[in-house]
Amino acid sequence: MASQNRDPAMPDVRAKPATTISNLNSKESHSVTKRLQQELMALMMCGDKGISAFPDGDNLFKWVGTIHGAQSTVYEGLTYKLSLEFPCAYPYQAPVVKFQTPCFHPNVDQSGNICLDILKEKWAASYDVRSILLSIQSLLGEPNNESPLNVQAADMWIDQTAYRKILHEKYETEVKSRN
Amino acid sequence: MASTSESEGQKEGDDPEDANKSNPSQDGTFECNICLDTAHDAVVSMCGHLFCWPCLHQWLETRPNRQTCPVCKAGISKEKVVPLYGRGNAKQEDPRTKVPPRPQGQRTEPENNGPFQSFNWGGDGGFQMSFGIGAFPFGLFASTVNLGGPRLPGAQPGTPQFEEEQFLSKLFLWVAILFIFWLLVA
Numbered sequence A: 001m002a003s004q005n006r007d008p009a010m011p012d013v014r015a016k017p018a019t020t021i022s023n024l025n026s027k028e029s030h031s032v033t034k035r036l037q038q039e040l041m042a043l044m045m046c047g048d049k050g051i052s053a054f055p056d057g058d059n060l061f062k063w064v065g066t067i068h069g070a071q072s073t074v075y076e077g078l079t080y081k082l083s084l085e086f087p088c089a090y091p092y093q094a095p096v097v098k099f100q101t102p103c104f105h106p107n108v109d110q111s112g113n114i115c116l117d118i119l120k121e122k123w124a125a126s127y128d129v130r131s132i133l134l135s136i137q138s139l140l141g142e143p144n145n146e147s148p149l150n151v152q153a154a155d156m157w158i159d160q161t162a163y164r165k166i167l168h169e170k171y172e173t174e175v176k177s178r179n
Numbered sequence B: 001m002a003s004t005s006e007s008e009g010q011k012e013g014d015d016p017e018d019a020n021k022s023n024p025s026q027d028g029t030f031e032c033n034i035c036l037d038t039a040h041d042a043v044v045s046m047c048g049h050l051f052c053w054p055c056l057h058q059w060l061e062t063r064p065n066r067q068t069c070p071v072c073k074a075g076i077s078k079e080k081v082v083p084l085y086g087r088g089n090a091k092q093e094d095p096r097t098k099v100p101p102r103p104q105g106q107r108t109e110p111e112n113n114g115p116f117q118s119f120n121w122g123g124d125g126g127f128q129m130s131f132g133i134g135a136f137p138f139g140l141f142a143s144t145v146n147l148g149g150p151r152l153p154g155a156q157p158g159t160p161q162f163e164e165e166q167f168l169s170k171l172f173l174w175v176a177i178l179f180i181f182w183l184l185v186a
Helices: A025-046 A129-141 A151-156 A160-178 B006-012 B053-062 B115-124 B160-185
Strands: A051-056 A059-068 A079-085 A096-099 B042-045 B050-052 B081-083 B127-133 B141-147
Touching (some): A025 A059, A025 A129, A051 A129, A059 A129, B042 B053
Antiparallel strands (some): A051 A059, A059 A079, A079 A096
């Protein structure tokens, strides 16, 4: 019996069955597509004023959104286009949202990157394109000047009249010149 | 560019193929807050928000350090969700018992205090045994009894766990002896 003690062929009763890593990639991507289609439907049905979004071409994972500056803010009358790129792990991961139209704003940098908590650490799976665009729309009128990406804009924000003048001048030169 | 009317663009745009599969309930009362579809294997959080169990499970897996409700950011946990059972569903099993789809395979929990920890007794007691009927050329029946094998640092003498291990060790020794005896007789 003792000679059997160290039988290397003896199965180890403690060994746990190997966890099977199932490949669910196709199913995952299907569920992401389904959710994005649901969002598109909802966006088209609700008809929110001031925001809209639509897939960029055939790719459902890349959308173009449009935000109109909210009334009674300095951004009133200005229209901004944004790009939304959805990761495969959407909605468990936030989409990458960037301003395509140059935007003079304390929380938007030169390349259009947006500093917004719900797009980073405060992201939740229940947010959708609509809530993102509405949040960005309200961010335009209510910037967070504590942690600015555009320091010049943050410093100028106090003087709304001057800010509005600069903002519209920049918009005219940067946006209109593109068309 | 910025002045193009997007609302026109939307109406003229090609509808996705699945667009005709519109949701029957426009109010969205029983839709999962994550997949936005009718909740299947539905669970409801203590804060009252409805999810598909696979969706919520994946959300909790994505944020192991910050277990919050995706809707209201209240603290939630896997244990504190209520499964919802509708009428007419024959198999009313807890949706949480199903293994939900996960992208990165299974994540082992750092502290495992589950009820299956006692499965370790074989090794900790220094006693391993296996019976088998094999096709290996050297034996039709194989029986291995392992006494005093490589001991892992087991329970301290005197503790209830030590007593239990001793008991199990003796019990299985007797089972092994009986089995060998039976093999000899038969």
